[in-house]
Amino acid sequence: MKITGLYETHIQVRNLEESVNFYTKVLGLRIAHRDPNRPIVFLWVGTGKEYMLGLWQEEANFQPRHFAFRASKEDILNYAVDYLKERDLQPYNFLKDGVEKPMVFAWMPALAIYFNDPDGNQLEFIALLEGEGRPELGVMSYEGWLQQE
The missing domain is CATH 3.10.180.10 (2,3-Dihydroxybiphenyl 1,2-Dioxygenase, domain 1)
Known part of the structure; x- marks a missing residue:
């Protein structure tokens, strides 16, 4: 099995x-x-x-719970924030630092942006990135991730 x-x-x-x-x-x-x-x-x-x-x-x-929808890297980078805002949803990153940009979980690596449903369930759009994980880098901006390559 x-x-x-x-x-x-x-x-x-x-x-x-x-x-x-x-x-x-x-x-x-x-x-x-x-x-x-x-x-x-x-x-x-x-x-x-x-x-x-x-x-x-x-x-x-x-x-409330959390789960993630798989999406493409391109969609997350180019459309996700606008897609959410057009639907009156507040995008936020994992750090909840007020920056409305996707973040990279370096240990996977994966690109993600978060939002909530009407009940406060934490939803996420996520895309796995190419390459090996780098857990020592933590959570970082996509731009920062690209500089590590």
Whole structure:
């Protein structure tokens, strides 16, 4: 048995309809299934049936989570910040230092930018970068990463 990827993840949301609207109309995911007996909606992520996100309405014991959407390096560098702002979403980097630019996790290496859904779940666009990880460099700007190459 070899695990070849992560197929689905589930998160809690406070208002299912508001979250379905956010993930479908704002981020462009598609409804896969709405459970008629439980407050849950499954959404397709990507083309076809590649990945799935489950939204569970939970008001009493709500706990925000984190997960990342895979994107291309080019999209993150050239479009992600504007894409988020056009949708009234606040982009932020891992350091939460007020800089609205993607950062590099040097240990992977990967480029990432963050934003929140309406319930405060921490979402991320991430792209793996070419080359070997450099954990000693920590988290840095993309420009700084390019200077290390």
